[in-house]
Amino acid sequence: MADEGWVAVGAGASTALETFEEPIAERITRVGQDRSDLLAFYKFPTSDARYERLTRFYNDERSALSQQPFESYDQEAKVDYLLLQNYLKRSLRTLELDNARDAEFAPFVQPFATPIRDWVQTRMEVRVIDPQEVASSFDATAREVRRCRQLVRGAKPGRYSKAAGHRAARTIEQIRNHLREMFEFYTGYDPSFDWWVREPYDRLDAALAALPAYVREKLAGIGPDDEEDAIVGEPIGRGGLLAELEAEMIPYSPEELVRVAEREYAWCEAEMAKASRELGFGDKWRAALEHVKGLVEPPGAQPLLIKSLVDQGTEYVEKHRLVSVPHVAKEAIRMYMIPPAAQKVSPFFLGGTYLQVSYPTSSMSHADKLMSMRGNNRHFAKATAFHEMIPGHHLQLFVADRARPYRRLFSTPFYIEGWALYWEMVFWARGDFFTCPEDRVGSLFWRMHRCARIVFSLKFHLGQMTPAECIELLVDWVGHERATAEGEVRRSFNGDYSPLYQAGYLLGALQLWKLRGGGCGPGTVPREGIS
Template sequence: MAEEGWVALDSRASTALAASEESIAERITRIRYDGSDLMAFYKFPTSNARYERLNRFYDEELHALREQPFDSYDQDAKVDYLLLENYLKRSLRTLELDDARDSEFAPFVRPFAAPIRDWVQTRIEVRAIQPQEVASSFHAIVKEVRRCRQMVSEAEPGKYSKAAGYRAARTIEQIRGDLREMFEFYKGYDPLFDWWVREPHVRLDAALAALPAFVREKLAGIKPGDEDEAIVGEPIGRDGLLAELEAEMIPYSPEELVRIAEKEYAWCEAEMIKASQEMGFGVEWRDALEHVKGLVEPPGSQPLFIKSLVDEGTEYVEKHKLVSVPPVAKEAIRMYMIPPEAQKVSPFFLRGHVSYPTSSMSHADKLMSMRGNNRHFSKATAFHEMIPGHHLQLFVADRARPYRRLFSTPFYIEGWALYWEMVFWGRGDFFISPEDRVGSLFWRMHRCARIVFSLKFHLGQMTPAECIELLVNWVGHERATAEGEVRRSFNGDYGPLYQAGYLLGALQLWKLREELVGQGLCPERMFHDQILKANMMPIELLRALLLKQELRQDFKEQLEILRGNMT
């Protein structure tokens, strides 16, 4: 024993401790936060330093990962390895894609962005500055901003794509914000800085403030004041879709997925006709749909009846022992209203720990009836968003292997929630009335349409306007809600496969359920609990985990097996 109770270790023990390896779970956590810190430090858009540093980070981590003893890992660790490898490869490709997109507008943005980037990075790295030099630089940058306006104004039609113009405008807004943060850092602390830089910054900030609207109008055709109404996307093409499908472990072509959606839509339409006939509308199911749209709840009643639907879904899964519901998950649900402006993008519920019905009297009654104040349309979506859907899913994800949330995928997240619509439908005792079935089928048709319009948009086969028409004519959407759905899909907050992930992920889970529950290999509640506790991952890896399949370091999903999981 050494002094103060410390145990002396010989050199061999010290070496062994120093050489100890981090677990794959620890590696994932470290990479998640290291990457987040690097992105915050090298935050300036279009920066070569940002691209090079992140590219080096992901590349080095990928090589280091591949040196790990994969064959010695247990099944759970092998899954973590494969998830991390897939994440790192996808991150490298995303960097490359972002760099290519930024290069489209670099000729008119880079001349003024580069010197601003240098000053922003100087401030982040806390290097010495000379206020007089900053002031002189800002004066020069104003001239470059004016030159940018001239280049955009004189650009030949078609030289820059609409998507490039939209992305350029958003980038300029971010650059302006980074410059303002740099100025605010020094302002008030350095009297010389205030003396020299205040006025040049006012001029430069004003020049940058006016530029995004100018670029959007000239290159993207979006007039000032129309930004919230515009729908602009960046189609990634067939090769881009194939790369995204590979990352999601879906060995299907986009065209095959469209055919799956069309097949599912045909089933929905046949079921919709059955419900329509029960209601006395014959084969004209759109008439039945319009009738159900009009069955609205009284104004001001949304909070109580939405809560009753949330309670109904919770009580149903508990009564039939379909999934475990932790007491706090159902006790601590909170509810807020979506304000009218936010409904332009999300006219329905939002998911998470909170139930958000749309606020009353902010849109026309038919818009509100789609979810906000129509019991039949809301019946299928209350449990989708809450229990056993997203709320339960995220509640467990925060507590079971939370590091796997880094591998978020719509095929797991949205697939899980939609899968429960299929389970409830298949049991035959939840959507009992034809009106309830019409409401449920509307959303199933909507998911089919999402696959078609999102994939065809990225294939260059549909415009945003045509996507809106598909939702109106194929599904029965009100035009306002169709516009909101398409705007939400393409304006930059969702990946290219997000909308397809709802139904395709649900179909994968449904087939996995047949393999395990249907074959008597696993009780239903245990099956669902295992999915939740496994946390987020592509469904094919989830399948391998639950079925205890042999995993290889060069894991490639078997095409025919996966086809059997979805068709």
């Protein structure tokens, strides 16, 4: 025993430390945290240092993982091992894809991005700077920004794709933000820095501020008045889709999955015709759909309606003992309103940790108010309230936060969205939930929407459909209002979702249905495509 209660470490301790095997769950947690720290430190877009460091990180982790004793793991640990292995491989692929996309616009962005990157990294590493040198560099960089405008203006038609122009504009905005953070780190603390750098910084910042809109207009055809509503997206091609499908462990081609969606849509259309006939519209199911859309709640009733439908879904699964619902999960449900501007992207209500309800307000146009009310009526919302909350996303996320939360690193829409849609299939197959034809029309509208999502998202990335054609598909196939179709497509391609996200709803649900032992599914058409 050493002084003050400390224990003396024996000579063999170092050997024990060297042979320590990191438990796989702890390894996953560490990898996720290490990655977050590296992304925060090597934060500059288009940076070679960032690309090289992340590449080394993923390769080192893959190598270290391959040396772990896989065969000695129990079943859960083996699953964790394979999930981490797949995650690291996919991360490398995504990094390479992003680097290739950045290379498309490097000729006109890198000349001014490189010196800014160097100063940002100097600030991150807290190295000594010479304010006079910074000022001189900023003046020279502002000239490079002006030269960038000349290069863009003089580019031959077709030299840069719309997607490259849109991505370049976004990247320039990020560069400007990093430059601002670097400047604000020093200004006000170093009088010499303020003296030398303030005016050169203001000139450089002004030049950068005007550049994204110019690049968008010249290369992507998006004018200043169109920025908010423009839909561009970045198709990844068939090779990119195959790599994503491999990462999602789906052994089917994009074309096979489109055929699955078309078969599912045919079943939905047949079921929609049955409900239409019950409502007195014959086989004209689109007329029946418009009728159900018009069954709106009175103004101000939507929040109470949505909450009552959430409670209905919870009571249903508990009554029939379909899934366990922890008391806190149903007790602590919260509701918030979606701001009118955000409803351009999310025209219907959302759920998960809490409810977000779209709601007509005085600031919205008459058409937008009508769209919100029609899209959130009782019969349309019946199939989405439990999808978003219980037994859908709310219950799913509640449990995920408490059971192996480290697996959140491997989040995939094929489970996240597939789980919620799987419950729609279960409720439909039981036959005692969607009891009236209006409810079935509302449910089938969303099921058709999931089919269309597979088709338009895969065909967009295959280069077979434009965003405008994707909107038309939602209007023609599903019966969307044009504004809601635009919102759905905008949300799909604005950069916040993975390329397969929209396909993950129905395909993930079919996977879960097969695991449940549900055979061909709740419909009448055999489904050979997913197993």
